[in-house]
Amino acid sequence: MVQLFDFLDDYTKQHFHDEEMYMQNIRYPEIEVQKTAHKKFIADLAKLKTEYQTSGGNISLIINANQMIIDWLTKHIFNMDKKIGAYAKIIK
Numbered sequence: 021m022v023q024l025f026d027f028l029d030d031y032t033k034q035h036f037h038d039e040e041m042y043m044q045n046i047r048y049p050e051i052e053v054q055k056t057a058h059k060k061f062i063a064d065l066a067k068l069k070t071e072y073q074t075s076g077g078n079i080s081l082i083i084n085a086n087q088m089i090i091d092w093l094t095k096h097i098f099n100m101d102k103k104i105g106a107y108a109k110i111i112k
């Protein structure tokens with residue numbers, strides 16, 4: 021589980037960084053909203069990791085953490101990241 025949290029942390033940080041660079045390049049108007057959402061996810065993930073470590077691996081915590089991560093990423097991709105693609109098409 022700790023390895024999974026570490027993997028997700030590295031992966032999302034890299035992905036968010038790449039996405040933020042891209043938004044900067046195309047001068048995406050809602051870049052700050054995206055950056056705030058990314059920071060919040062990284063903070064929530066760190067909080068879950070700490071909760072997991074202090075609880076000693078409680079199964080319901082693992083299920084909740086898993087659900088939270090899937091929900092967040094799905095919503096973020098469908099609501100916010102999709103808009104970057106739409107904007108990129110307009111400015112072509």
Ligand SMILES: [Fe+2]
Nearest residue numbers: 039054100101
């Ligand atoms: Fe994003």
